[in-house]
Amino acid sequence: MSEQREFMSDTFHALAQPVTAxxxxxxxxxxxxxxxxxxxxxxxxxxxxIDQLMQDxxxxxxxxxxxxQPPVETCDGRALLQSCVAxxxxxxxxxxxxxxxxxxxxxxxCNIQMFQRAIFLLLxxxxxxxxxxxxxxxxxxxxxxxFMLEMCPGTLQGQRQKLCSKLMRFAGGFDICATSESIxxxxxxxxxxxxxxxxxxxxxxxxxx
Amino acid sequence: MRILxxxxxxxxxxxxxxxxxxxxxxxxxALDGEQGALxxxxxxxxxxxxxxxxxxxxxxxxxxCVRPTKPQLPVLVLTARPRVEDRxxxxxxxxxxxxxxxxxxxxxxxxxRALLRRGRPSVESILQVADLHMDRVERKVKRSGRNxxxxxxxxxxxxxxxxxxxxxxxxxxxxxxxxxxxxDTCTNVVDVYINYLRKKVDEGAPNRLIHTVRGVGYxxxxxxxxxx
Numbered sequence: 001m002s003e004q005r006e007f008m009s010d011t012f013h014a015l016a017q018p019v020t021a022x023x024x025x026x027x028x029x030x031x032x033x034x035x036x037x038x039x040x041x042x043x044x045x046x047x048x049x050i051d052q053l054m055q056d057x058x059x060x061x062x063x064x065x066x067x068x069q070p071p072v073e074t075c076d077g078r079a080l081l082q083s084c085v086a087x088x089x090x091x092x093x094x095x096x097x098x099x100x101x102x103x104x105x106x107x108x109x110c111n112i113q114m115f116q117r118a119i120f121l122l123l124x125x126x127x128x129x130x131x132x133x134x135x136x137x138x139x140x141x142x143x144x145x146x147f148m149l150e151m152c153p154g155t156l157q158g159q160r161q162k163l164c165s166k167l168m169r170f171a172g173g174f175d176i177c178a179t180s181e182s183i184x185x186x187x188x189x190x191x192x193x194x195x196x197x198x199x200x201x202x203x204x205x206x207x208x209x
Numbered sequence: 210m211r212i213l214x215x216x217x218x219x220x221x222x223x224x225x226x227x228x229x230x231x232x233x234x235x236x237x238x239a240l241d242g243e244q245g246a247l248x249x250x251x252x253x254x255x256x257x258x259x260x261x262x263x264x265x266x267x268x269x270x271x272x273x274c275v276r277p278t279k280p281q282l283p284v285l286v287l288t289a290r291p292r293v294e295d296r297x298x299x300x301x302x303x304x305x306x307x308x309x310x311x312x313x314x315x316x317x318x319x320x321x322r323a324l325l326r327r328g329r330p331s332v333e334s335i336l337q338v339a340d341l342h343m344d345r346v347e348r349k350v351k352r353s354g355r356n357x358x359x360x361x362x363x364x365x366x367x368x369x370x371x372x373x374x375x376x377x378x379x380x381x382x383x384x385x386x387x388x389x390x391x392x393d394t395c396t397n398v399v400d401v402y403i404n405y406l407r408k409k410v411d412e413g414a415p416n417r418l419i420h421t422v423r424g425v426g427y428x429x430x431x432x433x434x435x436x437x
Contacts (some may be wrong), residue, residue, distance in 0.1 A: 054311050061391070061392075086360070087362050090402065090405055120390070124398060127395075128396045129395070
């Protein structure tokens with residue numbers, strides 16, 4: 001399925017559920033005489049559903065806003081990751097969750113802003129869903145094609161996870177794999193040079209010699 | 210206070226008008242860009258609420274018509290466009306703030322209040338609220354002469370609060386302006402940062418500057434006690 005069709009399909013499914021529930025709540029409320037407190041409860045239910053709907057729409061808007069690969073630059077991957085983790089350290093402490101970072105020195109190619117947003121959103125969701133006194137492990141180690149970022153445990157499936165994967169890709173990451181156990185992605189070493197694929201003309205020139 | 214709402218969706222315009230009128234603002238509505246540009250230029254409004262997708266004249270063109278004659282008029286843009294570039298374009302064209310559709314009325318109302326209390330954004334390098342002093346160039350903060358060490362994020366948060374001193378700021382506004390994310394986070398990251406900032410800024414001081422506004426968010430001001 002193309003990325004665009006998958007996005008449309010995800011959007012439809014994510015919105016269909018709260019809209020259906022919203023309609024059912026209103027239909028039920030209109031179908032019978034209700035006292036003031038029952039009406040109040042019905043309104044509160046509607047408001048909760050609408051809030052959920054708005055949250056989902058906001059995440060879809062973020063996904064849709066990422067439509068062009070931003071430029072990457074050489075940066076100190078370890079320092080960048082350390083600053084992203086340090087930023088969420090206070091939040092983790094409040095939730096009694098330990099952030100354990102193991103990062104090798106790494107000069108990588110990435111888009112710094114996208115990288116920061118991806119790590120912030122991933123840690124935000126991981127901390128929120130982690131039980132007290134648990135640990136979140138973040139490692140950044142040498143890999144065949146660059147450096148592999150691995151965060152365990154992973155995040156819950158859903159649109160936020162898709163947004164994080166897309167942000168990682170826009171940050172310059174590839175081979176991104178997100179499951180409930182871990183999320184991994186590889187970032188290219190700063191020495192990597194992109195070699196454009198051969199065009200048909202190039203191939204003809206090469207084969208004719 | 211008189212507000213002009215330029216919005217072509219009659220139902221949405223009516224909902225905004227009713228909400229703002231219930232807060233005792235005088236509200237006019239224009240249902241297309243041409244009418245909006247005319248009213249915005251001719252009538253003395255305190256604030257403009259402007260949709261970007263408008264018939265006859267789009268929102269950006271309305272801004273360009275109104276800005277030369279009303280450089281101080283605060284403009285809040287409503288947008289359903291997802292791209293960051295659209296928001297940047299609106300802000301570059303003279304909007305003071307943007308709110309994404311769909312929005313909650315309380316969020317719109319908070320942003321209207323914030324815009325009405327401020328003039329044009331300040332670009333000074335020194336910010337001062339009571340005895341709290343921030344040097345944005347030197348990246349130094351002092352309260353009553355005492356140095357306060359802040360992390361980069363705490364500094365950005367305090368700067369945002371100081372720039373909006375005396376105004377009620379919602380958590381969404383903070384997460385949007387300080388963390389550059391336009392939806393709620395899963396954790397209480399804003400509250401955690403505010404608590405740490407409060408310890409550094411207010412602890413040991415004769416009065417508190419960072420106040421919790423129940424049901425809304427926060428306010429940095431020299432007034433005593435919690436803000437109801």
